[in-house]
Amino acid sequence: MVDNVGLKVEIDIGSSKFTLLNTVSSKASLPPGEFVDAIVEHGLSDAGTYALTCFVSYTCNGEGQFKRSYRFPALAPFAVSHRVVQLDRQLLVECLIENSLDGRIYLSSWHLDCAEGFQSELVTDIASDPVSGNSGPLLKQRGCFSLVFRVTPKDESADSATLRQREVIGNLSLAWQVPDGPRGCMDGHQIRVRALQVPNLDLQVVECPKSVTVEVPFELELEVTNRTKESLQPKMSFDLRLMGAVKLQGPCQRLLKLEPGQRCRLPIELVVTVPGLHGLQGLSLADPSVPRVDFGVLCDILAF
Known part of the structure; x- marks a missing residue:
């Protein structure tokens, strides 16, 4: 007869350790040929190598104890x-x-x-x-x-x-x-997402055809927003080098007048010289009262 049988099960990963079962306070007696088993569960929330350790204590011609450890990897699915x-x-x-x-x-x-x-x-x-x-x-x-x-x-x-x-x-x-x-x-x-600072002067495309024909002029509509509390007269500039195959029909600079919080729509005429998908870029806004803003690709233009 083995008396005072206690079972303790722990699982750990790194510095975190969790007790899954502890029957030390309610010890059992096992006659010859008998056994005790238990089912334990624990959600594995992190990928890594886990260690499951079982501690057994008992009394049989004196007190005794032993432990068994099992290591296994857990992968994120x-x-x-x-x-x-x-x-x-x-x-x-x-x-x-x-x-x-x-x-x-x-x-x-x-x-x-x-x-x-x-x-x-x-x-x-x-x-x-x-x-x-x-x-x-x-x-x-x-x-x-x-x-x-x-x-x-x-x-x-x-x-x-x-x-x-x-x-x-x-x-x-x-x-x-x-x-x-x-x-x-x-x-x-x-x-x-990477935190972006909202510019004082903003620019976006509000109207753009789904596709255009090469060497045929088309109209695209921009919207400029004054996000400051001051009246501004920003100058819109077009960098023809960055615009590539997208050519501007008209002056390379436009002068605007915007009240605080005002939005202004501006139609521009463009023509694409090469078939393919082209990004509209090379546009900037500048005003003496606020930092210059250079815009990346505002939209894609598909030309056939």
Whole structure:
């Protein structure tokens, strides 16, 4: 007969340790040939090497104890990367999901938990698996799948500058299942964008044709915004070298007059000399009262 049998089970990763079972306070007696077993569970939220340690204490012709340790790796089921593109008052968030396991895995569900004041909508069209019933795709080893979300502010009065000032959009949560095997959740992938300083003078394209014909002039409409509390007379300049195959029809500089907070629309005439997809860039705004602002690619122009 073995008396005062106690079992303690711990799991640790790095400096974190968790007790999964402790029967030391309610010790049992085991007759010859008998045994005691237990099932323990613990969610593995971080990738890394875990150590599961079992401590056994007992009394049999004196007190005794021993322990057994088992090490095992835990891998994140997915490697996630993302990119964010702003389109006026909305953000398009593309999340690339890659299977990190050696076998196949279902991406069974997903959710983008947005920051306060914002809401998300899935743009990607996904068909469910008619055999397994899973609503998401089955990814083979190193297989990838793209999820695209549309993020918009709940406040209808919020403008594009509100989105530009965001640093964290939200957190992506993914649920997974191994075919005929376990399932789980992967939380905490933070969707971040680089914080952008809102310029005092802003410029964006508000009207642009879907496609144009080479060597045929077309009109594009710009909108200039004065975000200061002063009246400004900014000068818009066009760098023909940076504009490349997109040629300006008219003067290379335009003088505007804007009251505080005012927006002004400005039509310009352009012509594309080479077929292909061309980015409209090389535009800048300058005023003696505020720093000069150079804009990158404002839009893409497809020419045939």
